[in-house]
Amino acid sequence: MTKVTVLGAAGGIGQPLSLLLKMCPFVSTLALYDLRLAAGVARDLSHVNTNAHCIGYGKDELPDALMGAQVVVIPAGVPRKPGMTRDDLFRVNAGIVAQLVAACAEHCPNARILVISNPVNSTVPVACETLRRLGKFQPGRVMGVTTLDVVRAQTFLSDALGPQQYSRESMKKHVTVVGGHSGTTIVPVILNPTLAQKLVHRKLWDAYVQRVQFGGDEVVQAKQGAGSATLSMALAGYYFAEQVLRSIHHEAPDALLPCYVYLPGLPGGRELQARLGTQVEYFAAPVRMDRGVVVHVESEWTEKVTPQERKMLDVCVQELDANVRKGKRFVQSKL
Numbered sequence: 440m441t442k443v444t445v446l447g448a449a450g451g452i453g454q455p456l457s458l459l460l461k462m463c464p465f466v467s468t469l470a471l472y473d474l475r476l477a478a479g480v481a482r483d484l485s486h487v488n489t490n491a492h493c494i495g496y497g498k499d500e501l502p503d504a505l506m507g508a509q510v511v512v513i514p515a516g517v518p519r520k521p522g523m524t525r526d527d528l529f530r531v532n533a534g535i536v537a538q539l540v541a542a543c544a545e546h547c548p549n550a551r552i553l554v555i556s557n558p559v560n561s562t563v564p565v566a567c568e569t570l571r572r573l574g575k576f577q578p579g580r581v582m583g584v585t586t587l588d589v590v591r592a593q594t595f596l597s598d599a600l601g602p603q604q605y606s607r608e609s610m611k612k613h614v615t616v617v618g619g620h621s622g623t624t625i626v627p628v629i630l631n632p633t634l635a636q637k638l639v640h641r642k643l644w645d646a647y648v649q650r651v652q653f654g655g656d657e658v659v660q661a662k663q664g665a666g667s668a669t670l671s672m673a674l675a676g677y678y679f680a681e682q683v684l685r686s687i688h689h690e691a692p693d694a695l696l697p698c699y700v701y702l703p704g705l706p707g708g709r710e711l712q713a714r715l716g717t718q719v720e721y722f723a724a725p726v727r728m729d730r731g732v733v734v735h736v737e738s739e740w741t742e743k744v745t746p747q748e749r750k751m752l753d754v755c756v757q758e759l760d761a762n763v764r765k766g767k768r769f770v771q772s773k774l
């Protein structure tokens with residue numbers, strides 16, 4: 440029996456993500472919380488002929504939504520409009536994330552918390568520092584969701600190489616994405632040297648990297664002010680939530696997806712810092728889980744990094760460091 444709570448469930452991501460979770464055999468109760476429309480979304484989904492029991496919770500019902508939750512997914516917050524960076528969302532979304540995780544600390548202190556709200560590079564430190572302040576921080580239970588970058592990296596690699604010969608599905612084992620979730624902190628790492636060579640040889644590597652790093656902008660511009668990626672994000676968020684749920688139910692993962700975590704608090708975290716030659720505290724890397732909790736941060740992928748990717752990692756960690764400091768300052772300013 441697993442209760443999953445979605446905070447921000449009536450939004451552009453929240454609705455399709457909740458539908459996917461309603462289809463998931465590992466979910467027994469699906470609690471949908473939002474400041475608006477949650478009851479309607481829950482009633483709609485409750486007609487779907489799968490077993491998960493679906494309940495909507497409005498503004499004043501957050502404690503009930505969280506009570507007994509084993510997994511909490513947070514896509515609550517404002518999205519970008521054209522011309523904005525993710526960092527422009529910080530002020531509003533940091534406050535929302537801090538308030539929601541503080542409620543998690545009180546009502547479901549052992550839940551796995553999956554943060555989608557942007558800017559992830561800073562909202563995850565906000566979440567962790569808020570929990571730490573409340574004496575409830577467990578590093579393996581807070582994960583920033585960066586799976587959309589992985590989904591894009593696979594799709595765009597297939598596009599670049601020719602989808603007839605290199606299908607999108609077959610790209611899953613050939614590329615991962617590490618670092619963070621904005622611009623140059625997004626670092627695609629091609630694990631298959633032959634494919635990496637092909638891209639470089641055909642002079643497609645720069646354009647490929649640019650597209651992975653700025654794929655979010657592509658969607659924001661195409662939506663013309665109506666928001667950012669929602670459908671692809673819902674699927675990506677579901678892939679990650681499913682990995683957590685599979686682990687809770689002792690099923691082997693499909694793949695080791697990366698997520699954005701607090702390195703010093705996790706086995707393998709210090710080793711990764713050493714391999715990257717940085718003290719940066721938060722970083723997205725493939726992780727191993729046990730019972731849906733991160734138990735090891737992987738660093739073998741660093742052995743496959745090319746000199747170009749290495750340069751990107753150096754840029755990435757510098758920017759990440761500033762993003763992390765910003766999140767930590769926000770929580771300290773509330774003391």
Ligand code: NAD
Pocket residue numbers: 446447448449450451452453472473474475514515516517518519528532535538539554555556557558559584585586587588620666667668669672
């Ligand atoms: P949206 O505006 O469509 O939906 C957000 C929902 O959050 C709304 O229904 C709103 O009522 C709700 N909300 C706001 N404050 C809340 C609170 N305090 N408690 C509960 N619910 C609250 O936005 P969206 O397109 O779904 O995007 C949501 C967030 O996800 C944005 O910050 C966006 O930038 C981010 N995002 C992240 C990724 C990623 O890869 N991590 C990808 C896409 C979008």
Ligand code: LMR
Pocket residue numbers: 518519525557587654655656658659667668
């Ligand atoms: C994305 O990568 O699509 C999201 O982070 C949303 C955005 O603002 O680009």
